[in-house]
Amino acid sequence: MTTNQNTEKTPNNTFDAIVIGSGISGSWAAKELCEKGLKTLVLERGRDVKHIGDYPTAFSNPWDFPHRLHETQQMRAENPVVSRCYAFDESTEHFFVKDTEQPYIQEKPFDWIRGYQVGGKSLIWARQTQRWSKYEFENPARDKYAIQWPIGYEDIADWYTYIEKFVGISGNKDGLETLPDGDFLPPWEMNVVEREIQQDILKKYPDRQFIIGRCAHLTEPKEIHKAQGRGQCQARNLCYRGCPYGAYFSANASTLPRAEQTGNLTLKADSVVHSILYDDKEKKAVGVKVIDRLTKEVRHYYAKIIFVNAATENTNLILLNSTSKRFPNGLGNDNGLLGKYIAFHNYRGSLTATRPGNQDSYYFGRRPTAIMLPNFRNVQEQDTDFLGGYMTFYTATRKGWNREVEGEQIGAVFKEKISQPGEWSVYMMMQGETIPKQENHIRLSTDKVDDWGMPQLIASVDYDENDEKILHDFFVEGEAMLTAAGCENIQRGDSRQAPGLDIHVMGGVRMGKNPKTSLLNQWNQLHHCPNVFVTDGACMTSTGVQNPSLTYMALTARAANYAVEELKAGRI
Amino acid sequence: MKRRNALKNITVAVGGSLVLPATLFSSCQSDDYQPLFFTKKDLVLLNEMGETILPETSDSPGAKVLKIANFMDVYVADCYKAEQQKIIQEGLIKFQKDCQEKVEKSFLKMTTLEKHEWLVVLDKSARDSETTHYFRLLKSLVLLSYFTAKDGATKALRYLPIPGKFEGNYPFQQGDKAWALG
Incomplete structure (x- = not known):
């Protein structure tokens, strides 16, 4: 062992900043810190993935895959958890962590979906990017289901703009208070039936304006995107394989190359962060302990500031595992709340329907977004019997060959009929807020470790009565809206999916004004260890109803710029 | 294996x-495809059944020339649950017995018209069946194997790997084919 060489502070292992994680939020921290001149080390526990070169399936046809993208029994048996993820199949499985790779303990059913590689889950995210409104920041405390956010919409609005410009967000300026407009590239179109449904619903419910989805796709790349080497979205909708056009935002296509260009980035893959090193004398974090994924060798790296962006569950795990004399229960965890108040998004409900007519209309290409309705529940005041709200999404498409048809069932006439598109079908789904509760938590196993000697994660997260009420409300309101829009054969579906499968797990290291009830301040600094910043989903005080990544990016850029100022002023 | x-x-x-x-x-x-689940004789039979369900037409090939039975075999072997495999296995035996009893010849010896009429009858009883009928499974395997094959997707449907854009109001005339990718 060469422990001393690997763990003693030397110029080679010392940086201005360390970022743990290279995904959506970590890569943004890296870009901001590097651009501001900080020598920055990014640690990624998974393998390296190079933009384009490591997207082996990007141009494959369905028939190129042994099972033409269908799940095998072996896949399901070996990976009961990750195979439930909608984006996991033969074309994408190399971007997901297999169930056996890193065991964890489900005290209650919990599907932990992970993407361990450079770029993290930014390669396989769903790319929907709505701003939070003031209601998501204010209503949780107003209705007493979460502590008060230490920031409001006005604190983050300019950072949203900053992110949107660089990432490239397509969207329409809809002027809705519940889903603020951003700096948009041209919007995607609704198809004819989606437009009719939108208009029908608006006639009956004037306060429910469905809009075209907002997503991180370059519908018309600007100079700022071309300079990143990124091009126009080709409407292929094969995004989860990695985009060879760089048309959707990923760390690999966008923020990491930008950070690298500065000359200030050092990126180390295969580096599993064990813990953050706290120095009792200096009274601050001084570095991190890393275990090499392949050799299991231990190394230390040192820096003045540390950003933790390992994705919610692992960020909690690392902080809980960062114990010292000063912090025996985990870094910054004086109040014992680290790992608690975990919340997520409730995706259980969906509705399917058919809509007669429009047989002379079709669409061209595959649009990477849906039609969205901002939350309309408990917005101005608490006006239902549940807390929080939900967003609603729908799409309308014509049925394909895999449908029931009338008439001939065998032979040429049948073949001809199912080769043509069928009637219009509508799919509607919810994205519900869940309430952050102390009993929903993540903690460390005291006796089980993984292959790297890290304590295993115990997940203890569940739905409650409020989630059932939101699900019910979605069913009732969704059915009413689809009925108003002339839909038929409306069917409810409850996936009963476990928490975690939403991949929107948030909290555990929440932001707040009061160090007694929160871990992070308004700048995402640990109250009790201010040179450590947490800006991934773990920092979230409540979940909102929007897809969260845009907010993680904005919080990250904001915190990184603050960190640089504080560092230069000598305050951290 | x-x-x-x-x-x-x-x-x-x-x-x-x-x-x-x-x-x-x-x-x-x-032709040297080595089946994982079916026998080579089964594959010949399945390709013929496939051709009867999805025959060659003026603008697209039939199921037989695409050798759809090969992918059906992979799919049943790897993606089917054991109980579905059992239904298929027993179903094929019953199918051949029924051909002899009801049409008085093996499926392969039937004329094109006889094959068609016999599968129409079989399809009807499969649709009326309250339990999972083997022919329901076989037919859905035929459709899957055909429409996801290269020639099925590109000739019987419209395959557009790189659309380049999205249009929400694209004209459609009766007879136009569906997109192969949803």
Whole structure:
């Protein structure tokens, strides 16, 4: 062992900043810190993935895959958890962590979906990017289901703009208070039936304006995107394989190359962060302990500031595992709340329907977004019997060959009929807020470790009565809206999916004004260890109803710029 | 089974990626395809059944020339649950028995018209059946294997790997084919 060489502070292992994680939020921290001149080390526990070169399936046809993208029994048996993820199949499985790779303990059913590689889950995210409104920041405390956010919409609005410009967000300026407009590239179109449904619903419910989805796709790349080497979205909708056009935002296509260009980035893959090193004398974090994924060798790296962006569950795990004399229960965890108040998004409900007519209309290409309705529940005041709200999404498409048809069932006439598109079908789904509760938590196993000697994660997260009420409300309101829009054969579906499968797990290291009830301040600094910043989903005080990544990016850029100022002023 | 292990080894050799050399798949399309679940005789029968369900028409090939039975075999072997495999296995035996009893000849010896009429009858009883009828499974396998095959997707449907844009109001005339990718 060469422990001393690997763990003693030397110029080679010392940086201005360390970022743990290279995904959506970590890569943004890296870009901001590097651009501001900080020598920055990014640690990624998974393998390296190079933009384009490591997207082996990007141009494959369905028939190129042994099972033409269908799940095998072996896949399901070996990976009961990750195979439930909608984006996991033969074309994408190399971007997901297999169930056996890193065991964890489900005290209650919990599907932990992970993407361990450079770029993290930014390669396989769903790319929907709505701003939070003031209601998501204010209503949780107003209705007493979460502590008060230490920031409001006005604190983050300019950072949203900053992110949107660089990432490239397509969207329409809809002027809705519940889903603020951003700096948009041209919007995607609704198809004819989606437009009719939108208009029908608006006639009956004037306060429910469905809009075209907002997503991180370059519908018309600007100079700022071309300079990143990124091009126009080709409407292929094969995004989860990695985009060879760089048309959707990923760390690999966008923020990491930008950070690298500065000359200030050092990126180390295969580096599993064990813990953050706290120095009792200096009274601050001084570095991190890393275990090499392949050799299991231990190394230390040192820096003045540390950003933790390992994705919610692992960020909690690392902080809980960062114990010292000063912090025996985990870094910054004086109040014992680290790992608690975990919340997520409730995706259980969906509705399917058919809509007669429009047989002379079709669409061209595959649009990477849906039609969205901002939350309309408990917005101005608490006006239902549940807390929080939900967003609603729908799409309308014509049925394909895999449908029931009338008439001939065998032979040429049948073949001809199912080769043509069928009637219009509508799919509607919810994205519900869940309430952050102390009993929903993540903690460390005291006796089980993984292959790297890290304590295993115990997940203890569940739905409650409020989630059932939101699900019910979605069913009732969704059915009413689809009925108003002339839909038929409306069917409810409850996936009963476990928490975690939403991949929107948030909290555990929440932001707040009061160090007694929160871990992070308004700048995402640990109250009790201010040179450590947490800006991934773990920092979230409540979940909102929007897809969260845009907010993680904005919080990250904001915190990184603050960190640089504080560092230069000598305050951290 | 051997073939599957071979596939696995090759995937490992190319670094865990699941893109396999095209040459590997050409073997699936040729007559020396080694079935995983069915017998070689079954494959001949399944291709004939496929052709009856989805025959060659003026603008697209039939199921037989696409050798759809080969992918049906892979799918049943790897993706089906044991109880579905059992229904298929027993169903094929019953099918051949019923051909002799009801049409008085083997399926392969029937005329095109006889094959068609017999499968129409069988399809009706499968649709009326309250339990999972083997022919319901076979027919859905035929459709899956045909429409996801290269020639099925590109000739019987419109396959557009790189649309380049999205249009929400694209004209459609009766007879136009559906997009192969949803």
